[in-house]
Amino acid sequence: MIRAILGLGNPGKEYADTRHNFGFRVADELAYRRGVRKYEQGRHCLFAQFDLEGFAVVAVRPITYMNRSGLAWLEMAERFDIAAEHTLVVCDDLHLPLGKIRIRIKGSDGGHNGLASILQAAGTLEIPRMRLGIGASPQDWVDYVLSPFEADELALVDRVVPIAADALETFIRQGVIAAMDQYNQVVVTLE
DSSP: OEEEEEEOOOOSGGGTTBGGGHHHHHHHHHHHHTTOOOOEEOSSEEEEEEEETTEEEEEEEESSOGGGHHHHHHHHHHHHTOOGGGEEEEEEETTSOTTBEEEESSOOOTTOHHHHHHHHHHTOSOOOEEEEEOOOOSSOHHHHHTSBOOHHHHHHHHHHHHHHHHHHHHHHHHOHHHHHHHHTTOBOOOO
C-alpha cells in the first residue's frame, strides 16, 4: 500500500522562498532524507518514489499553481492507485502561529485554495492534512502568503521543517492518529 505526501506550493523561482511554499519545503525534506535528489516530471506534478522502512511512499509537488492543486492529486491518485485516506496534504496556514503544526484526518479547506482544489477533485473532505502555521496576515492575505519569510522568522522555519518531516514519517509508519497524538501539541520555538 502506497502512502502519498502532497506538499503544496507554487512552481517557479519567484515563489521558492514564499510562505505559500512551506508545504514544498517539508515534503522535500522527507524525500531528501530518503536519498531523493531529483523529482520525476508528470503532467501536473513532480513526484519522487522511495521506501520508508517497508512502506512505499511518493512525494508530490504540484506544478499547476496553488489554485489548481487538485489536478496534481488526481494525477497522483490515478498513477499510483492511492486512496484519499493514504494521502497527507502539507500546506501553509495563516490562522496558525509560526511554529505550530496541526494534523487533521478530515475537514473543510479552511479558506486554503490549494486544499479546496484537492478536496473538490477528490470529491471528499476525508483527506488527511498537515497545516503549518505561517502567522496571521498583517496585510492583504494574498500578498502575505506570496511574500518570503522575514529574516527573523527563518531560524524558526528551519526548526519547523525537520520536525514536520518527522511527523510525516510517523504518518507513514503509524497512521494519521499517531501523527496527530504526537505532533498536534507541539509548538516549535527558538528556545
